[in-house]
Structure formats: C-alpha cells, structure tokens
Amino acid sequence: MPSENAIEVSNLTKYYGKLLAVDHINFTVEGRELFGLLGPNGAGKTTTIRMICGMLRPTSGTIVVSGFDVSQKPEEVKRKIGLVPDISNLFGELSARINLEFMGKLYGLDKKTRRERIDQVLELFQLKERENDLVKFYSKGMHRRLTIAAALIHQPEILIMDEPTSGLDPQTARLVREIIFDLNKEGRTVLLTTHQIDEADRLCQRVGIIDHGQLIALKTPEELKNSTGSQRALEIRIMNGIDQQKWLPILSKAEGVDHVFLAEGKIRVLSKDLPETIPTVVNLVSKNGGKIENISVAQPTLEDAFINLTGKTIREEPLSKEDNLRRRLSRSGMR
Amino acid sequence: MTTFKPLTPLMHSVYIAENDLRQSFKSVRHVVWSLLFPIFMMFTFSFRYGAIGPDPQFLSFLVPGVVGMTAMFGSINETMSIVWDKSLGVFDRILAAPVSSTSIIVGKTMAGAVMGFISSFVLLIIGYLLFGVSFPNIGLVLLVIVLASFSFTGIGTIISGLASEPREAMMLSNLLRFPMMFLGGVFFPVESMPMPLPYIARALPLTYATEGLRAVMSGNLAVVLFDAAVLVAYTAGTMLVGSTTLMKIMTR
Numbered sequence: 001m002p003s004e005n006a007i008e009v010s011n012l013t014k015y016y017g018k019l020l021a022v023d024h025i026n027f028t029v030e031g032r033e034l035f036g037l038l039g040p041n042g043a044g045k046t047t048t049i050r051m052i053c054g055m056l057r058p059t060s061g062t063i064v065v066s067g068f069d070v071s072q073k074p075e076e077v078k079r080k081i082g083l084v085p086d087i088s089n090l091f092g093e094l095s096a097r098i099n100l101e102f103m104g105k106l107y108g109l110d111k112k113t114r115r116e117r118i119d120q121v122l123e124l125f126q127l128k129e130r131e132n133d134l135v136k137f138y139s140k141g142m143h144r145r146l147t148i149a150a151a152l153i154h155q156p157e158i159l160i161m162d163e164p165t166s167g168l169d170p171q172t173a174r175l176v177r178e179i180i181f182d183l184n185k186e187g188r189t190v191l192l193t194t195h196q197i198d199e200a201d202r203l204c205q206r207v208g209i210i211d212h213g214q215l216i217a218l219k220t221p222e223e224l225k226n227s228t229g230s231q232r233a234l235e236i237r238i239m240n241g242i243d244q245q246k247w248l249p250i251l252s253k254a255e256g257v258d259h260v261f262l263a264e265g266k267i268r269v270l271s272k273d274l275p276e277t278i279p280t281v282v283n284l285v286s287k288n289g290g291k292i293e294n295i296s297v298a299q300p301t302l303e304d305a306f307i308n309l310t311g312k313t314i315r316e317e318p319l320s321k322e323d324n325l326r327r328r329l330s331r332s333g334m335r
Numbered sequence: 336m337t338t339f340k341p342l343t344p345l346m347h348s349v350y351i352a353e354n355d356l357r358q359s360f361k362s363v364r365h366v367v368w369s370l371l372f373p374i375f376m377m378f379t380f381s382f383r384y385g386a387i388g389p390d391p392q393f394l395s396f397l398v399p400g401v402v403g404m405t406a407m408f409g410s411i412n413e414t415m416s417i418v419w420d421k422s423l424g425v426f427d428r429i430l431a432a433p434v435s436s437t438s439i440i441v442g443k444t445m446a447g448a449v450m451g452f453i454s455s456f457v458l459l460i461i462g463y464l465l466f467g468v469s470f471p472n473i474g475l476v477l478l479v480i481v482l483a484s485f486s487f488t489g490i491g492t493i494i495s496g497l498a499s500e501p502r503e504a505m506m507l508s509n510l511l512r513f514p515m516m517f518l519g520g521v522f523f524p525v526e527s528m529p530m531p532l533p534y535i536a537r538a539l540p541l542t543y544a545t546e547g548l549r550a551v552m553s554g555n556l557a558v559v560l561f562d563a564a565v566l567v568a569y570t571a572g573t574m575l576v577g578s579t580t581l582m583k584i585m586t587r
Contacts, residue, residue, distance in 0.1 A: 054431075055430045075435065079433045083427075085427055085431075091354070093361045094358060102354045105350040106434055
C-alpha cells in the first residue's frame with residue numbers, strides 16, 4: 001500500500017552495547033522532499049541512516065519506507081532506496097562499468113536495461129570516457145560521482161546520502177550539490193546528512209538537527225533562523241586580531257551575551273538585548289587592549305539557531321569520548 | 336512490477352561470487368603470487384633426506400599433499416575477502432542491496448570453493464609437468480578437490496565472522512593454516528607422527544583431503560569414499576558455524 005510519506009521514523013533507538021547512539025528519534029520525510037539531518041560528527045546521523053537502509057537493526061522503534069516496514073520487508077525497502085555512503089565504497093580493482101554492472105545485477109535488472117541505465121548514468125555524470133578505467137585510479141570527485149551513479153542504477157524513489165560533499169574540493173562539492181538539487185527536482189525524495197550548516201541551509205527544504213543521538217529540532221531553514229526569537233547577532237572584527245579565538249572566552253563572560261563564536265573569521269556575539277550588550281562588549285575589548293576594526297548587526301543564520309539549540313558550534317573539537325565512540329561504531333561497518 | 340523468480344537468491348550468490356573472483360583474477364601478477372607459495376613448498380620438499388635429486392616414491396606422496404594444501408590456502412583466502420570488503424566499505428554496498436544474508440554467504444562460499452578448486456588444479460598440472468606425478472582417476476581427484484575446497488570455505492567464513500579487520504584475519508588464518516599444513520599429512524605421513532599428533536591430525540579436514548587424494552592414486556576406493564564423507568560432514572559443520580557468526584555481524 002503506497003503511502004504519502006517516503007520515510008516514517010518513530011521512536012527509533014539504537015544502543016551499541018551500553019552506548020546510546022540514537023535516542024528515540026521521530027521524524028517523517030515527505031514524498032519528493034529534500035530533507036537534511038544536520039549534526040556534528042558522532043551525533044548519530046550515520047547510525048540512523050544505516051537503520052533506515054536496513055543495514056543495522058534498531059534496538060527499538062519502527063521505520064516505514066514507502067509503506068514497507070524495514071524490519072519486516074528489508075528487501076522491498078532496499079529496492080526503493082539508493083544509498084550514497086560517506087566514503088566512496090566502490091570496487092577499486094574493477095572498472096566503473098563493471099562496478100555498475102554488478103550493482104545492476106544485484107538489483108535484478110536484465111541485461112538490456114542494465115546497459116541502457118549504465119550508459120545513461122555514465123553520460124549524466126561525465127564518466128563515459130573513463131568507464132573502462134579501474135576505479136582505484138579515479139580522482140576523489142570522480143569517485144563521488146560514480147558512487148552517486150551507482151545508487152541511481154535501479155532508479156530508486158528515495159535517495160539517501162551520507163555527507164555527500166564532505167572531503168570534496170569546493171568546485172566538486174558545488175557540482176554534487178547541483179546534482180542533488182536536480183535529482184530532487186526530478187521527483188526523487190532525498191534524505192541527506194551533513195555537518196555543514198550552509199549546505200543544509202542552501203539545499204534542504206526541511207532540516208532536522210541531531211545531537212547526542214537526539215533530534216532536537218525539525219523545521220525549515222527559515223523557521224530555524226527565526227527561532228532565535230528576540231536574540232540578535234553582532235559581528236565584530238578586532239584589529240591586529242590574528243588570533244580572534246582568544247577573545248571568545250573574554251567576551252563570553254560579558255553580561256547579556258548568550259553565545260560567542262567565530263564565523264567566517266569574525267567574532268559573532270548573540271544577545272537578546274543588543275543596545276545593552278554593544279557598549280558592554282566595546283568596553284570589554286578596549287579594557288583588554290584591543291581595538292575594534294569593525295562592528296555590525298547581522299542577520300540571524302542557521303548556525304545561530306544551531307548554537308542556541310545545542311549550546312555549541314558544529315565544528316567544535318575535539319569530540320567527546322562518547323561521540324567519538326559512536327562515530328567509530330557507526331562507521332566501522334559492522335562491529 | 337517485480338515478478339517472483341525462485342532462482343533470484345541463487346543468482347545473487349552467483350553474481351557475488353563472480354564479482355569476487357573477477358577481483359581475484361583481475362591481475363595475472365596477483366594469481367601468480369598466490370601460487371608461488373605452494374609451488375615453492377613442493378620444490379623444497381621434493382628434495383628429501385639429503386638425497387641427490389627428487390625421490391620419485393616420495394614425490395607421489397608429496398604432490399597430492401601439496402594439491403590439498405593449495406585448496407586450503409586458496410579457498411580460505413578467497414572467503415576471507417569478506418574482512419577486506421568490510422574494511423573497505425564495499426561490503427556495505429552488498430548489504431544495502433536487496434540481497435538476503437544467505438545469498439551473500441552462499442556467494443562468498445562459492446567464490447572460495449572455486450578459488451580453492453582452480454588453484455589446486457593448477458598445482459595438479461604443475462606436479463604432473465614437473466615431476467610426472469599423475470592420477471589414475473581424474474574424476475575422483477576432482478571430486479575430492481571440490482569437497483576439500485568447500486570444507487575449507489567454512490573455516491574462511493568463521494575467520495571472517497571473528498576478525499574485525501584484515502590484520503586480525505591474517506593472524507587468525509595463519510594460526511589455523513600453518514599448523515594444519517604441517518599436521519595435515521602434506522609433507523609427513525600422519526602414521527609416522529609421534530603421539531598425540533595423529534589424533535590432532537585426524538581432527539583436521541586437510542588430513543582427509545590429502546589422504547583422499549593419495550587413496551585415489553593407490554586405487555583404494557573405500558578410503559576415498561570415507562574421506563569424501565568426512566569432508567562433506569566438515570563442510571556442513573563449518574558452514575553452519577561460519578554462517579552463524581557471519582549472520583550475527585550482518586544483522587547487527
């Protein structure tokens with residue numbers, strides 16, 4: 001029975017031994033939607049995706065994909081999904097065409113259909129000229145394109161992509177984003193994970209923020225930005241501020257300041273009462289021997305919302321012991 | 336839209352095996368390297384007891400032994416590719432496809448058996464060309480090789496289920512293969528071993544493979560059939576254990 005929703009996740013929970021990796025997550029991805037799961041490394045994104053794809057068994061909770069329960073009809077679900085993993089996991093010792101042939105066979109395509117589809121995706125991703133080269137000689141960008149191509153060979157309704165642009169150079173990342181955008185426009189549901197805030201902002205129609213295994217917000221990027229309420233942002237650049245970083249702890253102690261962090265080389269101060277905060281901040285800087293080069297009031301960003309929700313920036317390092325373990329476990333394949 | 340085809344799970348296994356073997360046979364160099372070890376072993380042991388030149392009587396003992404040993408190395412190696420697949424992430428590709436866990440295990444087993452069969456068959460030919468050792472009943476020889484190859488794939492799947500990464504798999508497999516190589520009647524007859532080694536030897540599938548191959552040479556059909564039966568039992572047993580351990584990690 002076809003359902004309107006592409007993916008329905010309810011009360012999804014996963015323990016790795018005693019470690020809680022995914023904690024009672026609920027969300028729904030609508031048909032033809034471009035949905036993003038945003039969160040830092042080790043938040044539980046990959047684990048969630050692996051469970052949706054039927055590669056990992058949930059500890060509890062249910063997942064319904066295109067009307068099929070993953071735990072009961074894993075093979076039906078797998079047929080509906082095209083998965084693009086975060087690392088390009090193609091057979092390096094084989095050529096692109098043979099890699100795609102193998103995928104086509106596993107998805108039960110007959111010889112004629114296989115040939116058509118393979119030609120089609122190789123053309124689409126501009127890999128036709130190199131189709132007979134061993135994949136291990138491919139560049140990173142070609143790897144990623146072929147990985148996406150391999151996920152499309154059975155023309156899935158739903159495309160699931162784990163960190164589709166991570167580790168790519170800016171041009172390739174842009175190309176991949178365009179591909180994702182087009183695939184969604186063609187009518188495919190896309191669920192992607194990312195730890196890049198601007199990617200979620202630019203690409204996704206709705207974003208779920210996930211941290212420590214919990215889904216803490218689910219809104220459109222605009223709604224998330226507006227969720228900061230009366231809070232406003234201030235952008236400051238301090239002169240000779242080679243190390244803007246050292247100002248963060250100083251400014252964070254100022255009264256009325258909610259959060260301080262670096263964004264694109266500027267210090268960003270979030271406060272609910274800017275008229276009060278601006279003089280305080282200015283005084284504090286000069287008292288500590290700094291001169292303000294530039295100060296301005298800024299538009300709320302998704303990152304502001306993220307910080308308000310999680311209390312930290314997304315690229316904050318290092319990972320906690322637990323997050324790191326969660327990350328390792330989800331990525332180690334099976335153990 | 337999708338019509339049910341009863342052969343689909345089996346075809347999945349065939350595709351997986353084909354894909355595995357395609358990678359193993361991708362480069363001639365790779366194949367040659369993997370065969371050098373048994374060839375060297377055959378050469379080294381063909382000089383026996385300081386005698387000048389190979390001893391023909393010992394050769395007809397040695398060649399079947401090395402053929403059995405090659406089946407063991409070939410099929411365990413090939414089945415262990417699961418561990419490499421896991422570490423490279425390509426195993427995820429198969430897990431994400433609409434393929435049952437059983438099909439995956441059967442596919443890997445097929446690949447292992449084919450690899451064991453092919454490599455030991457090559458050694459059989461080399462043994463004939465170099466030392467003139469031939470078997471009177473080639474059909475029976477092939478039967479024993481096939482059964483032996485299958486019995487070793489089970490060991491390969493057990494290792495794949497236990498090892499979390501390739502290095503661990505290598506250590507585990509060497510831990511099993513090398514004692515088996517020296518106790519399995521490849522170079523020394525089991526009967527000549529001091530106590531309690533014959534008992535250990537009798538617990539190893541390789542012992543039955545080498546004994547079976549020699550029995551074909553001496554025309555002792557009863558022994559051949561007995562050894563074949565033991566190998567079948569071994570295949571069933573190790574495959575049961577192997578698929579259980581593998582299944583556990585596949586459906587975690």
